[in-house]
Amino acid sequence: MNAIDVPAARERIRKCVHCGFCTATCPTYVVTGDELDSPRGRIWLMKDMLANPDQPPSPRAVHHIDRCLSCLSCTTTCPSGVDYMHLVDAARAHIAATHRRPWPDRLLRALLPRLLTSRALFRLALRLGRLARPFAACLPARLQAMLAQVPAVVPAPGLAERRQAVAVAQPASVPQRRVILHLGCVQPVLRPAIDDAALRLLARHGVAVAITRQSACCGALDHHLGHEAAARAHAAANIAAWETEADAEAIIITASGCGTVIKDYPALFGDDPAMAARARAVAAKAVDISEYLARLPPLPSVRRPGTPLAWHSACSLQHGQQVKTTPQALLAAAGFAVRLPAEAHLCCGSAGSYAILQPEMSATLKARKQAALAGALAGTGATLVASSNIGCIGHLASDQLHIVHMVELLDWASGGPAPPGISLPDC
Ligand code: SF4
C-alpha cells in the first residue's frame, strides 16, 4: 500500500474494539443502514486494504470510502480513541494513487481543486455557471450539484482580498495585539463580507491584522481528494508566507473547514522532520476566530436585538477541532437568542467537494439539516442561522433559511453593517 504508513495504520486500526457506538452518529450509516457505510465498516475495509498493501483497493472499498464525508462525528463518539481522520486520509491517498476511476470522474477530480483554489478561475466559473443555470435540468447530476452552489450574485472582491493584493498589513490605530488573517480561496469569492466583518471586529478589539500576500488555499480540497502532493504544496506555501509575520500571536481562520486542516499540517509532513517542525509552529498559532475572540474582553454591544437564531455547528468545528460551545456563547453574549437544532452532531452534506461528488447523499443530508434548523426556529418567525464554515453557509441557504457567518453577526452587534441580504432590527 504505497500511500499508507502501514505500521501506523495497523496500530490505529488495532484500537477499534468493534463496539459500534460510532454507527449511531455516522450520517451515512444513519441514511443507508449499511454497515459498510459506517465507521466500523470502513475500518474493516481499510484493514482489508492493509492485508494487500501492494494491490489496488476493491471497487467496494472505493465506493464506501468515497461516501465518507470526513465529518469526524465518529471520532467524537468513539470511546476507544480511534484516530479515524488519519486512517481515512491515508485510505483516500492510497485510492488516489492506485485506483483507476472512469475518465469523467478522473477529470472532475483533477479539475475541481484547480478551479476552486484559484480565485480568478473560480470567479469566472461562477459567472459561466450563472449563464448555464437555466439549462441545469438537462445536465448530469454532478453538474446540477455544481450549479446549485452558484450564488445569485457573484460579489466583487471584498476589502480583505483587495488589501491582500496591495499591502501586507494595516495596523489598527493603537494595536495591542497582532495576528494573521487567513483568507483562503473559496470564501473571499463567495462571501467576502465574512472576512471584511472579521477585519472590522478585530480592529474594534484593537488587534492589528496582517494578510500575507503569498498565502492562499489551505490544501483541504486536495487533501480530501487524496492528492497529497498538492495538499503539501499548498501547506508549504502558507507556512512560508506566515513565517514572514513572526510576531503575529495567532493565525485566525474564519472557515472551520480550513482550520481543521491547518491545525493538522504537521501530519502532512510526517516523513519530513524539518517541514514538520515548521508546520508544528504554524499549527500552534492556528485558531478558529471564535477561539480567538473568546480570549479578548467582550465589546460593548451597541445593539441588543434579542433576535432568535439557530446555530449550525460545522463538523469541522465541533468534531474536527472540538470547538463545541464557544461560538454560541459569543453570540449569546452579543444579545442573540441562540437555539440548537435536533441532531446537531450530524453533517449537513456539504463537506468540501462532497456535495458535487456525492450529490444524492449530500442532498438527503442537506434536506434533513434544513428541516432540523427550521424546527429549531419554529414558532419564532425567524429565519436566521449562524455558522462558521463557508461550505455549510452556501450549501444550506434557501428561501426559508438565511445563513450567515457568526462574525457577520458579532460585527453587526458591535456597530458594523447588517450582513448582505439580511434584514436585522436596527435598535
Ligand atoms: S466506536 Fe470506535 S472502537 Fe467502537 S466500532 Fe467505532 S471506531 Fe471502533
Ligand code: SF4
Ligand atoms: S467521518 Fe463521518 S461519514 Fe465518515 S465514517 Fe466517520 S461519521 Fe461516518
